[in-house]
Amino acid sequence: MRTLDPQTSAPDGALSSPAVARNTVPILAVLRAHLPARGRVLEIAAGSGQHALAFSAALPGLDWTPSDPSPDARASIAAWRAGEGPPNLTEPVALDCLDPATWPDGPFQAMVCINMIHISPWTATEGLMALARRVLAPMGLLYLYGPYREAGIETAPSNEAFDASLKARDPAWGLRDVADVAALAKANGLALTLRKTMPANNLSLLFRRVP
Template sequence: MQTMDPIAATPRGALASPAAARNTRPILEVLKAHMPGRGRVLEIAAGSGEHAVAFAGALPRLDWTPSDSSAEARASIAAWSGAADLPNLRPPLALDVLDPATWPDGPVQAMICINMIHISPWAATEGLMALAGSRLAVGGLLVLYGPYREADRPLAPSNAAFDGSLKARDPAWGLRDRDDVTAAAKAAGLALTLRVGMPAHNLMLLFRRV
């Protein structure tokens, strides 16, 4: 499981992510305003599973399926899910955005991907967009969260330092340019419809399948 935060084991055998603890509430406020009232949601790179439990619990009319390519992450998701015992939270999928053979059938009404794009090679972003373009229903929503570079805004010093630490860990990682992400989405049939500024110099980018 890729993360830049320290991860600690919980008594239930799940993993606890400090980043998830910090950003769950502000992300949820945006989701409440823009997610469909009902339908299938696919979470990409669900990590520890804390977001999946929090969001499925707060949005009970959505059928929530978390996924991750990491077996460690899927075990943690299953542990959190088992403890929560939510009727609308599905077992985690072994989904790799770089391997279409692992992608579930569509259509789904929404997809969400939190803090993956900068901790993965650019090909993963292209794979994510291809997945969204092929599995989202027409008008379906893709939600991204994380730090980005923006041509019309100066990069916050904390994000510049974070970008440097990412590239030191793996040269293929790093903050992506919002316009490059938007162009990749457009190539897959998605249109950027909303940019939401978030705490700690993060963004939420909302796309619709056209």
């Protein structure tokens, strides 16, 4: 599982990420405002599974499907689900944005992808957008969260340092430009409908699948 936060084993064997504890509440506020009351949600790169646990519990009308290509991540998600998971939290699936053979059948009313785009090659973002085009229902929501670059807006020093550390780990990683992400989304039939500033120099980007 790719993460830049220390991971420790929770008592039930699940993993715990400090970043999740910091950003769950502000992300949930955005999701509450824009997700439908009912439907299917596909979470991409669900990591430890804490977001899936928190969001599915807070949004009981949504069937929440977490996914991750990492067996370690899926084991953690399954452990959280077994210990505390609500009925609407499904078993994790082994979805890899780079492998269309692993993509589930739609339609989904929403896709949620938190802190993946900068910790993966650009080809993963290309796969993410192609997946959204394939499985999102018309006017379905794609929610992205993380740090980005924006033309005409100075990048925070902490984000510049973070970007440098990412590229030191893997030259294919790094902060992406919002304009590049939006252009790729548009090429896949998705329109950027909202940019929202979030704590700690992050952004929420919301896209809708154009009918």
